[in-house]
Amino acid sequence: MTEISNTSSTLEQRPTLPGKVDGIVALDPCVIQCRSCGVTLEQDRRSLATFILLSRFRFHTCQPGSGRMCPTCLDAVIAACPSRRCKS
Ligand SMILES: [Zn+2]
Numbered sequence: 001m002t003e004i005s006n007t008s009s010t011l012e013q014r015p016t017l018p019g020k021v022d023g024i025v026a027l028d029p030c031v032i033q034c035r036s037c038g039v040t041l042e043q044d045r046r047s048l049a050t051f052i053l054l055s056r057f058r059f060h061t062c063q064p065g066s067g068r069m070c071p072t073c074l075d076a077v078i079a080a081c082p083s084r085r086c087k088s
């Protein structure tokens with residue numbers, strides 16, 4: 001089951017686990033966190049790679065280092081982004 005908890009705008013940023021891709025803050029169950037708003041998504045049934053894929057938490061590729069973002073934040077930055085590449 002997939003659940004997004006988005007109840008607060010002051011969510012605490014948790015550190016990425018050592019050796020994991022950015023945004024993975026817990027395992028068993030896997031938890032991925034948005035580096036923009038701090039929203040977390042938790043999932044315990046699929047592999048980590050599948051979970052990351054299905055979470056739709058991605059990087060804004062024009063802003064290296066901006067961190068992994070949830071679909072909501074990503075939509076917002078892409079809408080505001082001057083690069084056409086982003087909108088395709
Ligand atoms: Zn977000």
Ligand SMILES: [Zn+2]
Pocket residue numbers: 060061062063077078081082083086
């Ligand atoms: Zn962009």
